[in-house]
Amino acid sequence: MExxxxxxxxxxxxxxxxxxxxxxxxATAPPAVPIDAGVIxxxxxxxxxxxxxxxxxxxxxxxxSTAQRRAVSAGxxxxxxxxEAGRPGGALRLTWTPQGDDA
Amino acid sequence: MTDGTTLHPGMARRWWSQWVVGGVDHDAVLKxxxxxxxxxxxxxxxxxxxAAISLLGLLMPSVAxxxxxxxxxxxxxxxxxxxxxIATLDTREIRxxxxxxxxxxxxxxxxxxxxxxxxxxxxxxxxxxxxxxxxLFDLLVxxxxxIAGAYALIRGRGGAVVGVxxxxxxMPPLAVVxxxIATLxxxxxxxxxxxxxxxxxxxxxxxxxxxxxxxFGAHLSPQHTGWQLLLFVVALGVLSVPLGTGLRQIxxxxxxxxxxxxxxxxxxxxxxxxxxxxxxxxxSPIRIRAMVLTPRLDPQADRALASDLQRQLDxxxxxxVDQLQVDPDAGGVEVAQIAQAGASAPDADRQQQRAAADxxxxxxxxxxxxxIDPQARTxxxxxxxxxx
Numbered sequence: 001m002e003x004x005x006x007x008x009x010x011x012x013x014x015x016x017x018x019x020x021x022x023x024x025x026x027a028t029a030p031p032a033v034p035i036d037a038g039v040i041x042x043x044x045x046x047x048x049x050x051x052x053x054x055x056x057x058x059x060x061x062x063x064x065s066t067a068q069r070r071a072v073s074a075g076x077x078x079x080x081x082x083x084e085a086g087r088p089g090g091a092l093r094l095t096w097t098p099q100g101d102d103a
Numbered sequence: 104m105t106d107g108t109t110l111h112p113g114m115a116r117r118w119w120s121q122w123v124v125g126g127v128d129h130d131a132v133l134k135x136x137x138x139x140x141x142x143x144x145x146x147x148x149x150x151x152x153x154a155a156i157s158l159l160g161l162l163m164p165s166v167a168x169x170x171x172x173x174x175x176x177x178x179x180x181x182x183x184x185x186x187x188x189i190a191t192l193d194t195r196e197i198r199x200x201x202x203x204x205x206x207x208x209x210x211x212x213x214x215x216x217x218x219x220x221x222x223x224x225x226x227x228x229x230x231x232x233x234x235x236x237x238x239l240f241d242l243l244v245x246x247x248x249x250i251a252g253a254y255a256l257i258r259g260r261g262g263a264v265v266g267v268x269x270x271x272x273x274m275p276p277l278a279v280v281x282x283x284i285a286t287l288x289x290x291x292x293x294x295x296x297x298x299x300x301x302x303x304x305x306x307x308x309x310x311x312x313x314x315x316x317x318x319f320g321a322h323l324s325p326q327h328t329g330w331q332l333l334l335f336v337v338a339l340g341v342l343s344v345p346l347g348t349g350l351r352q353i354x355x356x357x358x359x360x361x362x363x364x365x366x367x368x369x370x371x372x373x374x375x376x377x378x379x380x381x382x383x384x385x386x387s388p389i390r391i392r393a394m395v396l397t398p399r400l401d402p403q404a405d406r407a408l409a410s411d412l413q414r415q416l417d418x419x420x421x422x423x424v425d426q427l428q429v430d431p432d433a434g435g436v437e438v439a440q441i442a443q444a445g446a447s448a449p450d451a452d453r454q455q456q457r458a459a460a461d462x463x464x465x466x467x468x469x470x471x472x473x474x475i476d477p478q479a480r481t482x483x484x485x486x487x488x489x490x491x
Contacts, residue, residue, distance in 0.1 A: 003489045011465045015458050019481045022466055025488045 001031045001047040004054075023054035030059055030094035033072060040072060040092075048094055049081030057096050058082040064092030124318035132257055133187065133319075137196070139177070140184025142203040147210065149177040154211035157278040158218050164230035169275055176274035178207055179267070182303050183252060186310025189334075191320040192327060204303070208277055215281020225286050234279045235294030237301055238350035242342055245271055245302045249309035257317050271302050301342050308335045356384050362415050363391055367424065370404055370411075371397045375429070388419030396429045402463045402470070406490060426464065428457070458482065 004024035011020040031048050034041045052059050059076060061069040061083060069085035072092065076083035084097065153175040160168030181204040188196035219225060252267040276299040283292025312335055314320065315328065323331075360382060368377055375397035383390040391412070395404075409422040455475060459482060463470040467487035474483045 004486050007465055007486055007489075011462050014461055014465065015482070017480065018458055018462075019479070020462050021481065021483045022462070023483070023485045025486060027488070 001028060001051045002043070004028065005047055005050050021054070024051055026055060028055075030096060033092055033094060035068075035092065040068070040075065042075075045072065045075040046079055048083075049076045049079030052076060052081030052083065057099070058084060059094050060084055060086040060097045062086040062093050062095055063088065063090040068092050120318065127257055127317055129319060133191075136180070136184045136187050136256065139180040140196075140200045140203065141181070142199075142206060146177050146203060146207065149175055150207045150210050151214060153177070153274045154214045154278055154281075155218065157211075157274045158215050158281070161228060161230045161234075161275060161278055161282065162219075162222060162224050162226075164228035166230070169230060169272070170269055172274050173268050173272045176268065178204065178211075178273040178277075179252065179271070179306070181207065182273070182306045183249075183256060183310045186249075186253065186307040187314050187319060189307065189311040189331065190314035192323060208299070211274060211277040212281045212284070215278045216285045219282050219285035225282075227288075227291065230275070231279055231282060231291065234276050234298055235283075235291045236349055236353065237294065237298035237346055238353060239343060239346045240350065241298060242301050242305055242339070242346050245305035246309050246339075249306040250313055252306070253310040253313035257313070271306065273299065273302055276302065297345060301346060304338055304342060308338055311335070352384070356382075359384070359389075359416050363393075363412060366408060366411050366415065367393055367395065370408055371395055371401065372399055374398050378427070386421070388421045389416070391420060391422040392425075393422075394425045394427065396427050398429050400426050400428055400460045400464055400470070402467055403487075406467060406487075409490070428460070 001024060004022065008020065008022040011022055014020075028051065030051060031044045033044045033048070048059055059081065061072045061076075063069075064072075066085070066088065069088075069092070072094075073083040073085045083094075086095070153172045156168060156172035156175065160166070160172055181200040184200035185197060185204065188194075188200055248267045248271045252271075255267065276295045279295035280292055280299065283289065283295060311331060315331065320327075360380075363382060364377065364380060367380070368375075375395055378394040378396055379392075380394075381390075381392045404424050404426065405422055408424065409420045412422065413420045455477060456470075459473040459475055460470045462482050462484055463473050466473075466484045467489075468484060472484055475481075476483075
């Protein structure tokens, strides 16, 4: 996801007279959300929100604790993406909501 | 030597010792070598002068100046003297010549470090770069030159030593070692030191072998001869390992450069031109950057070329081709750089097409997949999947 976002940045720099919007391929997996000393990576939230906005799809936050799922969901939404807290179980991770079930 | 069709080894040996070895004045040869192979004021002076000239020749860079330095360099005599010391197992001679050699090398390196530190020019010139990647060929040159040098000394053909000095070139690698230390460039330092050691060890051991063939050290036992042969084979064998790797790498780079060039050219139409090609073989994956002037932009080029070259070279490749569109109407000569397009104020439609082509190139898709809204000045495209 970060790679496609970097491509969009590059396109915008190359075409200053235009607003270039580049979306990732539909099959691109959501980014991993690393947690370092209890802090969720901001770059991952940025990339996730960007991907969600570009593809027009909602993300579902699975695993981790309820507080973590809520925090990540709020973080992605604040950044312009669309997200919902999912089920507990396993490590904290992002998945796409099934097509037609978008938030 | 021959009796009808049969060759008798005993007769050949007798012929060799009577007609070849018998004609050699062993004492005179050893005296000549002893005079020139030790430490002396003249030796130190010539080391200083030839090291300074070598360094200037490397920095200029000038092959003629370098050859002058090679001719002045007195390093060959202690090395050949060391060889004769090994051949006759004369420990005093071995110590004397080794001291002269080490002191000479240390002076040359130290002088080179000082001069490079003072020099405003510290660029790695072609002549410096050429002495940082020794290969098996360098070992062969040293081997053959040492045979010629030892022969010339034994048979009194002094003129041939000049050619030997040029072929081996002992002083320039030492100056490059000093350059590597002064600029803290360990690749340069290690490469040139390996070249110097290759030359010095190969010359000393080959000279020892030639000296034995010419009857020097005839008093030694067969065990001594066996040890000398073992030393020769083991030392050259050990040196061959890094030198062989160096040769293989250089051969790979020569083949790879041609394949990269051909593959990129074949990908683009006939009217296009490969403007620039940089390949960094040291990087992993191998980094290739090229610039192509082409009448038709090819958004898939990077991906297709990288996968093609990866297959051909059997190594991971990181490739990017900058494509500059050439106006085919202008005979394919004029480069239509997108940045310059605005300055010449072409019509809006053409500008828009170029911007779309640019975005398509970045996204890795065809230009017709870019959705354009000229009123809102927006362009939207879905990128092709990135490799990996």
